[in-house]
Amino acid sequence: MADQPPTAETLVPPFRLRRELAAQPVRLVVALLLAVAATAAGLALPLLVQKIVGDFSAHRSLAPGLLMMAGAAVGGALAQALSGFQLARIGERMTYRLRVGIMAHALRLPLPVVRARGTGDLAARVTSDAQLLRQVVEVATQLPLAALSVLATLGVMVWIDWVLTAVTVAALAVLTVLVLVIMRRMRSNVSGQQDAVGRIAQRFTANLEALTTIKAYRAEPVADRALAGDAEELRAVSLTGARLGALVPAVLTLGNQFAMIAVILTGGARLAAGDLEVAAFAAFLLYLLQTVPSVNTLATGFGRLQAGLAARDRCNELLALPLEADPDDADRTAPAPEPDAPAVVFRSVSYTHAGSGEAALRAVSFSVPRTGLTAVVGPSGAGKTTALSLVGRFVRPSAGAISVLGHDAGSWPLGALRARMAYVDQAFTLLEATARENLQLGRVGPAADGELAEALAAVGLAEDVARLPQGLDTVLGRESDLSGGQRQRMALARALLADTDIVLLDEPTSQLDGLNELRFREIVERLARRRAVVVVAHRLSTVQRADHVIMMNRGTVVDAADHPTLLTRCLPYRELVASQAGPSLLGGR
Numbered sequence: 001m002a003d004q005p006p007t008a009e010t011l012v013p014p015f016r017l018r019r020e021l022a023a024q025p026v027r028l029v030v031a032l033l034l035a036v037a038a039t040a041a042g043l044a045l046p047l048l049v050q051k052i053v054g055d056f057s058a059h060r061s062l063a064p065g066l067l068m069m070a071g072a073a074v075g076g077a078l079a080q081a082l083s084g085f086q087l088a089r090i091g092e093r094m095t096y097r098l099r100v101g102i103m104a105h106a107l108r109l110p111l112p113v114v115r116a117r118g119t120g121d122l123a124a125r126v127t128s129d130a131q132l133l134r135q136v137v138e139v140a141t142q143l144p145l146a147a148l149s150v151l152a153t154l155g156v157m158v159w160i161d162w163v164l165t166a167v168t169v170a171a172l173a174v175l176t177v178l179v180l181v182i183m184r185r186m187r188s189n190v191s192g193q194q195d196a197v198g199r200i201a202q203r204f205t206a207n208l209e210a211l212t213t214i215k216a217y218r219a220e221p222v223a224d225r226a227l228a229g230d231a232e233e234l235r236a237v238s239l240t241g242a243r244l245g246a247l248v249p250a251v252l253t254l255g256n257q258f259a260m261i262a263v264i265l266t267g268g269a270r271l272a273a274g275d276l277e278v279a280a281f282a283a284f285l286l287y288l289l290q291t292v293p294s295v296n297t298l299a300t301g302f303g304r305l306q307a308g309l310a311a312r313d314r315c316n317e318l319l320a321l322p323l324e325a326d327p328d329d330a331d332r333t334a335p336a337p338e339p340d341a342p343a344v345v346f347r348s349v350s351y352t353h354a355g356s357g358e359a360a361l362r363a364v365s366f367s368v369p370r371t372g373l374t375a376v377v378g379p380s381g382a383g384k385t386t387a388l389s390l391v392g393r394f395v396r397p398s399a400g401a402i403s404v405l406g407h408d409a410g411s412w413p414l415g416a417l418r419a420r421m422a423y424v425d426q427a428f429t430l431l432e433a434t435a436r437e438n439l440q441l442g443r444v445g446p447a448a449d450g451e452l453a454e455a456l457a458a459v460g461l462a463e464d465v466a467r468l469p470q471g472l473d474t475v476l477g478r479e480s481d482l483s484g485g486q487r488q489r490m491a492l493a494r495a496l497l498a499d500t501d502i503v504l505l506d507e508p509t510s511q512l513d514g515l516n517e518l519r520f521r522e523i524v525e526r527l528a529r530r531r532a533v534v535v536v537a538h539r540l541s542t543v544q545r546a547d548h549v550i551m552m553n554r555g556t557v558v559d560a561a562d563h564p565t566l567l568t569r570c571l572p573y574r575e576l577v578a579s580q581a582g583p584s585l586l587g588g589r
């Protein structure tokens, strides 16, 4: 069903890190055990060094100690690599689920929300935010292990010499406080950086989409300036982040040096006093050196965790946006169309576009018969496209009621409502998919080749499609594209094949030549014999043949009747027709 996300594997919002990590328990436990083994091998090394130094002093054989050391080193490295790979698999699965989940969610958001957010910004969540979140998997497992390693090392160090350990702990405590203060500020900075990335992506995508116009008007410098402004914003916020980030290794180095000097001075004094042996001091120093990477992992890991959590919040903010379908849609069954009810009825419908101060439709009422051609006419900005959007429930009325096939539009599950309609928009949009796939959008089952050929012939596209490099299986949109008029006819063929009760056509003849306009009229007349065809029309040739004409102006319905009646009784309609056709056409059909 069209309203369902693509696979059972997809995410149920909100995105929860712990749930994702726990989704593959065996793999996670194996990864953790391998990481523990690698850490243990690392911890054993200084003890083995201590043993070798002791064996050397006591003139015992060094071979067993050296063999054990080599085994611990190689085994530890192997365990670390395997653990990393298992974690990567968990991370990739999680990122896959997040990406698919975000994309599925974004496709199901209301159109005005998607427009307001911008395509580039939404794309940034799937690309850079998901990537940032990906690294959290390693970090989330590295952090406890690093903490464990530091604690275990400290334990062994206490066992070797508690005084030196106390000195080390004091130095590390100062270090930790400083790093934590920096990390807290990094999270909000990462969020700011990702917002800025989204803004750049948004403007860049919009500019690429408008590239023909930009080139035609030599507007590259204007676009450059705006893009450079966005890039500058990102640079500024990233620099603040870089300043914070650069502080971390500096503080770490300082802290480590401080700890080392304090330990060497204290250890030297204790050696001189005879309270510490050389072998124990050597082992202690090795352990101290070994805590350095773990402490570094802890500090940088917290930084990456903050970045990942900021990205998670941004992803969850998107996933929390309500979908356009009602939450109970899945549980509702579609009503059966009332046999004698009109196709569409508007009762006092008003609508104001988000962000617009003025209503696009004001208390609009009209009815579209179950079969026949209904033309919606009126000057530019009258509200014709808005009315069509309300029928398709791309937007919902601010006031009033819309009924479709005898039932309140709200009582239809969204997917079932749209399955009753074919829609040809002003842009004659084609998906980046094969001609065959484009033609079959909205169909429940695949169409046979004969059926496709018939639809293409009806719109005069059979030869054009045959000339494509792979015919019906040519991917449209990039190298192989169609002309504006061909796209328009493709969209019409799609509407023909969809076989729905209602066909909504928004200015479908604007790019058709004389012959194809004639074809279009024939198709519309054929369709209108069995279905309700609503055409937003500017061309008189379409309007004159309509069974029913709805005249709109400034968001209201001025009058509705057939063409001859409107000509006689509706002055704005007469004026509209006269402005397009001249007085000679005012005579009627």
Ligand SMILES: Nc1ncnc2c1ncn2[C@@H]1O[C@H](COP(=O)(O)OP(=O)(O)OP(=O)(O)O)[C@@H](O)[C@H]1O
Binding pocket: 353, 354, 355, 356, 359, 360, 378, 379, 380, 381, 382, 383, 384, 385, 386, 387
């Ligand atoms: N996305 C939008 N956001 C804000 N206002 C909008 C939006 N789309 C349309 N409008 C406004 O709503 C009003 C009706 O627009 P609509 O596109 O429905 O008119 P129309 O009759 O189809 O015009 P045209 O014949 O020029 O296509 C206009 O004043 C327009 O400026």
